[in-house]
Amino acid sequence: MINWIKHYWRILWKPSKHFSLAFLTVGGFIAGIMFWGGFNTGLELTNTEEFCISCHEMKNNVYQELRGTIHFNNRSGVRATCPDCHVPHEWTDKIARKMQASKEVWGKIFGTINTREKFESKRRELAEHEWKRLKANDSLECRNCHNFEYMDFTKQGQRAVNQHSTALASGEKTCIDCHKGIAHELPDMAGVEGW
Amino acid sequence: MKRVITLAIIALCSLSVLAQENVATLRGNAALDKEGEPPAIAKPMKDDVKRHRNYPMQPPVIPHNIQGYQVDLKVNKCLSCHARKRAEEAQAPMISVTHYMDRDGNFLADVSPRRYFCNQCHVEQTDARPLVENQFKDIDKILQESSK
Numbered sequence: 001m002i003n004w005i006k007h008y009w010r011i012l013w014k015p016s017k018h019f020s021l022a023f024l025t026v027g028g029f030i031a032g033i034m035f036w037g038g039f040n041t042g043l044e045l046t047n048t049e050e051f052c053i054s055c056h057e058m059k060n061n062v063y064q065e066l067r068g069t070i071h072f073n074n075r076s077g078v079r080a081t082c083p084d085c086h087v088p089h090e091w092t093d094k095i096a097r098k099m100q101a102s103k104e105v106w107g108k109i110f111g112t113i114n115t116r117e118k119f120e121s122k123r124r125e126l127a128e129h130e131w132k133r134l135k136a137n138d139s140l141e142c143r144n145c146h147n148f149e150y151m152d153f154t155k156q157g158q159r160a161v162n163q164h165s166t167a168l169a170s171g172e173k174t175c176i177d178c179h180k181g182i183a184h185e186l187p188d189m190a191g192v193e194g195w
Numbered sequence: 196m197k198r199v200i201t202l203a204i205i206a207l208c209s210l211s212v213l214a215q216e217n218v219a220t221l222r223g224n225a226a227l228d229k230e231g232e233p234p235a236i237a238k239p240m241k242d243d244v245k246r247h248r249n250y251p252m253q254p255p256v257i258p259h260n261i262q263g264y265q266v267d268l269k270v271n272k273c274l275s276c277h278a279r280k281r282a283e284e285a286q287a288p289m290i291s292v293t294h295y296m297d298r299d300g301n302f303l304a305d306v307s308p309r310r311y312f313c314n315q316c317h318v319e320q321t322d323a324r325p326l327v328e329n330q331f332k333d334i335d336k337i338l339q340e341s342s343k
Contacts, residue, residue: 069263158243159259162286181265181272188269194284195275 016154043098055108058082061119065184085141085183086130093137124187131176139175146175221326231288241303246320249333254316255288265313273313274306 016024044137045051053059063082066072071080088094106112113126115121133142148168153161167173177194189195199316241260248255264272274284279295294310295303 082240157241157259159286181270182263186265186270186272189275195270 043094046098047087047094048082049083052082057108057113057119061113061116062184069183071183080145080183084144088137088140089144123185127180127184127187131180134176135174138171142175142179212290234323237323240322249331257317257319258317261314266314271306271311271313278306 011164015134019027053063066082071085073079087097111118112123151164153165156164163173163178167177168175178194180195208278221231223231239262240258243258246256246258261273266272274290275281276287277290279289281287284287290306290310292302294306297303297307298309
């Protein structure tokens with residue numbers, strides 16, 4: 001076995017005998033493009049709502065809850081899909097999140113939340129992950145659409161102005177601190193700050 | 196005797212037909228085998244201004260939008276502002292002290308379970324026009340009229 005590895009290791013480090021330098025560089029370049037394109041296409045495929053709700057865990061629980069909210073249907077017809085809020089848009093952050101999500105593949109295989117009861121008993125823990133993530137990145141996924149710079153306080157209700165012009169403007173609070181449970185049902189909130 | 200009964204039945208029937216013409220129904224004028232045109236969904240009033248109470252014990256009405264507020268075994272969205280411990284930060288009116296009492300008048304540490312479901316008494320107001328005229332009179336008005 002070790003000899004076998006050594007043999008191929010030596011071949012890899014020897015100059016090519018039969019292929020021209022041009023073939024290897026150009027060929028390597030084209031192969032690189034194809035690999036990269038294929039990788040990103042695959043990545044984007046997992047970044048669609050159809051992919052998310054192809055699992056019944058997502059389709060029957062969180063997706064149904066989203067459907068009644070303003071982020072699903074509203075007067076102007078602009079809506080948020082699962083990855084808009086749950087996957088960062090920047091490439092490096094996205095890759096980091098996708099690697100974390102391999103845990104979700106594990107959960108799918110072993111059926112961690114494959115019944116309504118199991119999902120409900122995990123709801124608080126799963127919600128806390130998302131609250132923690134959004135708190136840590138200053139509600140980045142909210143802000144991809146809701147830009148504070150362009151918020152017109154004169155068009156908000158008085159209560160909204162009071163909160164947004166003080167706690168949010170100073171950075172003392174971030175969107176998720178007050179806007180929990182706007183897209184999905186809340187878990188038991190006993191002990192959560194502000195509830 | 197038989198004739199009197201028959202006449203009485205005819206009279207009653209015609210009376211009820213006459214009465215029916217004046218009764219407004221929620222169906223409107225839709226035929227029995229058709230669905231009536233539903234009225235447009237009324238807009239909630241959300242100006243945060245306190246409304247008049249028609250009698251002292253009237254539960255105050257809600258002057259803001261409560262669409263999608265979750266009130267169930269797990270969580271009560273209303274209390275996240277109106278509970279005693281939340282009212283200061285939210286600058287919301289605290290639910291009255293009666294909500295912290297059990298039915299024997301003992302004070303509890305938190306909201307009494309019998310007062311937990313806010314919408315049983317407190318309701319949102321909309322811009323919908325009343326279907327029929329409201330002839331309710333405030334007690335002050337009644338006293339005023341009777342003293343004349």
